[in-house]
Amino acid sequence: MSIRETLGGPLGPPPQLWSLTSSSCGATPESVSRSQLGAGCAQTSQRRRRSLRVVQSGGAKRRVPSPAPAPKALPRSLESGGAKRRIPSPAHSTAGARFGSCNREERSDGSRHPPGQNEGVTSREIALQLDAADPLASFRDEFFIPDQSLVYLDGNSLGRTPKRTIERLHQVVEKEWAGDLILSWDHWLDLPRRIGDRFADIIGSRPGEVVLHDSTTLNLFQGVHIALNLRPDRRVLVVADDEFPTDRYVVEGIAHDLGLTVRSLRPGIDLSDVAVIVRSVIDYRTAEMVDVASFTDEARRAGAMVLWDLSHTAGAVEFDVHALGVELAVGCTYKFLNGGPGSPAYTFVSHELQSMVRQPIRGWFAQKDQFAMERPFEPFDDIRRVLLGTPHILSLVAAEEGIALSARAGMGAIAAKGRALVAYAMEVIDHLGLTTSTPRDTARRGNHVAVHHPDAPVLLRRLAERKVVADVRPPDIVRLGLSPLTTRFTDVWDGLATLDDLIRSNDS
Template identity: 40%
Template sequence: MVMAYHPPKSRDEAVATDRHDILAHAREAFDMEGGLVYLVGHSLGPATHNALDALHQAAHYDWRRGLVRSWNTADWFTLAKRTGGQLARLVGAKPAEIMIADSVSANLYKLASAAGSLAASSDLIVEEDEFPTDQYVIEALAGMSGVTFHRAAPGEGLGKLAETGGVLVHSLINYRTGALRDMAAAEKIAADCGGVIVWDLSHATGVVDVSLSKAGARLAAGCTYKYLNGGPGAPSFLYVRKDLTGKLESPLPGWMGHARPFAFEATYTPAEDITRFANGTPPILSLAALSGALEAFEALDISLVVAKAQALGDLVTRRAGELGLDIRSPLDASKRGGHVSFAHPNAHEIVRALAARNILADFRAPDTIRFGLSPLFLRFIDVWDAMDALADILETKSWDKDEYRKRAAVT
């Protein structure tokens, strides 16, 4: 671990830390409104200039002018795999082990279903504090396949895996608390019992050290619209360890996963490579934006990104502790992802009061405030000032307004 960052103890120190920040240049890749403090990069990352340019190129030239020819001339046909190749380094995988398709929800379904053929038993397991989609998908898959479903208590999923040798869907970082799991230790448990883990890397990719190959992981999926800044609704990625690809079957065979899609054969023959996990036509405009967005990571040392996220998180937990907030995230940075959560009975109103000061954070029902700390564009001074604003809002109770109690459709 590179110890390049120390959480500042004063506003002046925050300014000085930013001045010496080795990653300061990464902020230039983003097209963001001046004065906005964006603490929601873990929910929807902001646009980069390259993502917007790539989207413009794909829409205005390749689609508008190239039309159907662009499947060949702009190489749209291989875009999903090529974009997966760009992402591979960020999760410690080989380019051939990643492809981009569908949503995380759909990919978890496909992988958990396929994992059944590798696991010692067919039991499906998920913990009850996992992101809701993970629970819905796994419970539905168990119902459809007629296998035993276990909704384990928080922290007990691995124990259930060891007991059953089934398939566990497991987040590397908990979406609510930001707690980081030990992937290698979990994979060791899976290997010992003949079970399989399908990792959900949604809150991890682009902010913590994800070393899939090194940790012995076999299957994973994750978001690209959070820390990777791929854009609203950007497609998910999925990972299948290379030696397993040919052994696994997708439960959703579609023509784009066929070995010869343009032979239009009546029966399905899966592609030899990871493309077999594709099904329908890829979302080219979204893929173009994602491919442009990933360029922001190209020359970056991920260990620096991780170190900066940890220092930003330490700054938040220290100041939140001084404010007496009920911190729901690990205080030890090595056990935490890129966001810090607090619980407060008026969390919704507080998040709205911050937004009125041009500080965007997020609220998760019923009582959680999350501060997402994307190291590529956030400065220490942004976070310092956001904590000052939070302190003021709490002290003056300026959150206590009817307009802040109204809830929008998306919170």
């Protein structure tokens, strides 16, 4: 039963509210040079502030804008795609989107709104209305949230704690471990694959294509080796200079040890001699999303393998490995999948590739007849051949509960709310005149927003003092993660309004 059916309500939120968050853009974009922002890219709007009233809300002082024009429905709703999987079409791609710069001013419908047209949508009142209409609102009750007044905008670093995870850990520790002891390995043994099968609902994989194990770093290392082994005649690895650190380190380490060349991912790159490209689908700073179908297709035509990092993707946006032509991917489960601190990562290998997988680390959990201990190494014929050592059961079952919760909510609904949250955040950012590098194109971004300010680390500390939790990413980004199952529209408003207040105090 889908969450919408569960709620017994209408199939979606009131369209005029959801559509409000979809595409208006009250900014006057002002280019900021790329070098000025380091590896990032940013967009700022002229500061067009109205007076703000301070009101009491939920025990904490809240600043809300003074009365604004009534919201108007906009013609193009974010929700027009319904729950259908969204596959980025090559028609939307640009060299910038594909190679790491940002699409300033580009919108999914190609249009732009004149500045100021929709100022009214950016008030706390609207946020409250959006929360009231949120079909996923009840999912917040599935999480143990000791302090409801905390504005947590870092669910993209560490997701919140599902209540079922607490129950499950009790059960696993007190019954399965303490009670059933070693006998529990009978069912623990296959947990990495059983949990992996749940990724059908998260990334569209088929049963037997995903296992949960180890860490993103280890899985990247293994994934690159698996891909390299499929391109034995090529000696070039590709990764972007501004790729997430551990992805870069892994690629550079392998290249160093095997005497391969690392080529930087740039527009117009020659892929004709490339063995493997490691690439994040969603940029960890700006939330810019790659056109996966197009890039995978381009790589395939050039004969290169792509190992995708889905860390900021799975559980955040709709993603269908098979529709997108993805053959090999890894990612973490502690962000949008709410799997708990350091929960195990996953590896996806398409069925078509599995028989060709040769793992760089031979471990006993890949061994076909694991407890016939005197035999030579003879790995499983299936996805389990990428397993290594004894799985971390406590961390694994916590991950399972997080993943199960996303599966239950449905990625269609989660992605829709994610788009609405980010669209609303972009509205507020523009309204407050903050600087962002998060793409304007709703089809080209994930579920966080980047606000640039030279004093980002100071702002982060001051935000925490005012009970707003975010994080910073170099060189100057305050990153606000909007995790659909737990983030409220009021969190977006409160977090950004507080940030704006701090910036004004800081700058004055």
